[in-house]
Amino acid sequence: MSTAAEHYEHHLGPIYVWMAGGAEAALQAGSAEIEALNLPVIRGAVVLDLGAGFGMHSIPLARRGARVTAIDSSTELLHTLTELRGDLPVHAVNDDLLEFHDHIAEAPSAILCMGDTITHLPDLRAVRNLVERASVELPPGGMFVVSFRDYTVPLTGAQRFVPVRSDDTRILTCFLEYEPSVVLVHDILHVRISDGWQTRVGHYPKLRLSPEKLTNCLQSNGFNVRREGGMGGMVRLVAQRV
Ligand SMILES: C[S@@+](CC[C@H](N)C(=O)[O-])C[C@H]1O[C@@H](n2cnc3c(N)ncnc32)[C@H](O)[C@@H]1O
Secondary structure, eight states, X not given: OOOHHHHIIIIIGGGHHHHTTOHHHHHHHHHHHXXXXXXXXOTTOEEEEETOTTTTTHHHHHHTTOEEEEXXXXXXXXXXXXXXXXXSOXXXXXXXXXXXXXXXXXXXXXXXXXXXXXXGSSSHHHHHHHHHHHHHHSOTTOEEEEEEOOXXXXXXXXXXXXXXXXXXXXXXXXXXXXXXSEEEEEEEEEEEETTEEEEEEEEEEEEOOOXXXXXXXXXXXXXXXXXXXXXXXXXXXXXXXX
């Protein structure tokens, strides 16, 4: 089994933008999500995007006037981000998102961890560390927004095969295998080659993080929490530092 970082390097990184529907459509979706969030972020405010990927939220935030630090462990996705950002103030940082405090020069107005990134952390202790560090770094009124999939109720039978995206040249399907604390995500990629199809398979673990548990953790670290529906059926927790 790969770690999340290895899986992105060898498997998902090269197809991630395609998987997200192409850069333009993904940035539009990210922009719609940022608009829906309506964060109280003034022009020039510092925002951290943890597990930023190719900038689906970082770039729309910067277009709204934020100065964004985008942290990700995938060099490939950060390379795409730097191509897409143009002149926008998005600073790309290649690091583990738990080390985000090393990249803060001034107090952030908001910290985002979107698109099911938090479930890539290795265990609940790492989730608690992230929340504690966000609580320390955010000033009163600062926002911490987390969107993720709720894998607590296992899918069964054919429901575990999830078609992700397909076109004439590639087909990506996920198979979900449930273990007590993680779900193993098997990515099955079929790539068209000259004389047929080539199959590439890899898997990595995602945490079965309960929205209630994360809400409690946020509350006990000094956040008021609002729960809402996020993109593509995700849970979104919008937490404000008291
Ligand atoms: C599902 S993608 C979401 C990307 C982006 N937030 C979005 O909504 O499109 C998860 C991202 O988190 C990154 N990632 C996973 N674990 C990480 C870690 N421990 N530190 C930094 N980045 C991480 C991956 O490289 C990937 O870009």
